[in-house]
Amino acid sequence: WLQGAPPCIETLHEWLRQLEGTQNATQSGSFDQLITRLFAILKVRRCLLVLDGLEAILSDAGCEEKNDDAYRPGCKAYDALIRLFFQRRHRSCLLLTSQVRTEALNHLDERNGAFRSLELAGLTVADVAALLASQRVATNSSNHEQLHQHYAGNPLLLCQSANLLHELFGGDVDAFLQEELFFMGDIGSALTRQLARLTPLERQVLQQLAQAEQPLSRQALYVQLPSAPSKPEYFQALQTLQRSFLLRQ
Numbered sequence: 001w002l003q004g005a006p007p008c009i010e011t012l013h014e015w016l017r018q019l020e021g022t023q024n025a026t027q028s029g030s031f032d033q034l035i036t037r038l039f040a041i042l043k044v045r046r047c048l049l050v051l052d053g054l055e056a057i058l059s060d061a062g063c064e065e066k067n068d069d070a071y072r073p074g075c076k077a078y079d080a081l082i083r084l085f086f087q088r089r090h091r092s093c094l095l096l097t098s099q100v101r102t103e104a105l106n107h108l109d110e111r112n113g114a115f116r117s118l119e120l121a122g123l124t125v126a127d128v129a130a131l132l133a134s135q136r137v138a139t140n141s142s143n144h145e146q147l148h149q150h151y152a153g154n155p156l157l158l159c160q161s162a163n164l165l166h167e168l169f170g171g172d173v174d175a176f177l178q179e180e181l182f183f184m185g186d187i188g189s190a191l192t193r194q195l196a197r198l199t200p201l202e203r204q205v206l207q208q209l210a211q212a213e214q215p216l217s218r219q220a221l222y223v224q225l226p227s228a229p230s231k232p233e234y235f236q237a238l239q240t241l242q243r244s245f246l247l248r249q
Contacts, residue, residue: 002056007074008081012038015049031077035084042090051078054098058197070197086114099194101243119245122153131155135162136171143173150182160187194244201229202237206246 012034019041059070085094128148151157169175241247
């Protein structure tokens with residue numbers, strides 16, 4: 001799990017500790033040396049390696065131009081690690097979970113069978129009701145549908161909202177909905193970090209969409225932007241927002 005953004009070297013050491021069975025091995029070696037040891041194992045053994053929560057290693061700082069992802073200190077090597085799984089021969093699989101499609105994955109072709117991506121949809125209304133019930137939140141057909149809509153069926157956000165419900169409203173869903181505190185606490189912090197990685201133009205696009213009373217076409221959205229960007233800048237912003245799963249067509 002990449003929560004806390006551990007350096008890539010640390011992750012490689014942990015993988016090798018488990019794969020080589022060396023519980024007390026000295027934590028040493030360069031990135032290249034560790035990679036050599038790792039792929040020597042992956043060539044002869046079928047392994048499933050997981051990088052969970054890839055967005056945690058990206059920098060919170062926004063940038064004006066996005067020629068590459070901005071990684072946290074010590075985490076840029078993850079980009080090279082991911083690319084190596086497509087460049088070297090091995091018998092294993094790397095599973096990534098992320099709220100953002102990283103630069104290392106943007107140019108990969110799914111047609112050759114070496115790479116597959118799956119965008120997970122949100123929970124259904126019925127699933128949301130069951131999840132909230134498991135969190136001891138009593139809902140009716142009206143208010144659990146509202147929670148489903150506000151959080152787009154996202155199970156993590158729904159669990160975090162359940163915590164808010166218990167801590168601040170004694171589990172009273174209607175009181176929570178009336179206050180409209182949907183993005184406070186951990187939920188707001190996660191959204192703030194995600195928005196911090198966007199350029200001013202990307203934030204403008206989201207702001208215009210949030211203020212619109214109905215869905216906007218690409219052309220209608222473009223003419224409403226106050227900054228009058230060039231078309232290439234505009235479409236690049238749309239692409240980035242789609243890859244960050246903040247925008248749907």
